[in-house]
Amino acid sequence: MGFKKIIGIKKDEPADAGDKGVTLTKFEKPDAAHKDVVLTDEDVFDALQGVYDPEIPVSIVDLGLIYDVKISSGKNVSIKMSLTTPGCGMGAMIAQQAEAAVKEIGADNVLIEVVWDPPWNPDMMSDHAKEKLGIA
DSSP states (O other), rough: OOOEEEEESSSOOTTSSSSOEEEEEEEESSSSSSOOOOHHHHHHHHHHOOBTTTSSSSBBTTTTEEEEEEHHHTTTTEEEOSSSSSTTTTTTHHHHHHHHHHTTTTTEEEEEEESSSSOOOGGGOOOOHHHHHTTT
């Protein structure tokens, strides 16, 4: 069981009131906030909707960068994704954000595999993404 401490200083209390004017409040919180969660593909895709390519104002899902999602044991997630170009300097950051987003919904382990087959192309984008980027 983890906990969070909040320390406060009492300003209005006299110093001789039996304490030193400092309070300590401890809030118990469970180690696994999502202990009973069983993830679905839809949960993972919903979480990844919040991950954006920093150079393009569209989610990696709408860009068509997510090629495959596999969930094992209910809480282990494997994702195959691509990037818009093999030389994308933001690839590591995008993968880290994707991992964090999926862990946030309760995944224990997340494996992000960046693949280049098939190569990404603009036809893989959702209609929403094409519209947003003005190429629909």
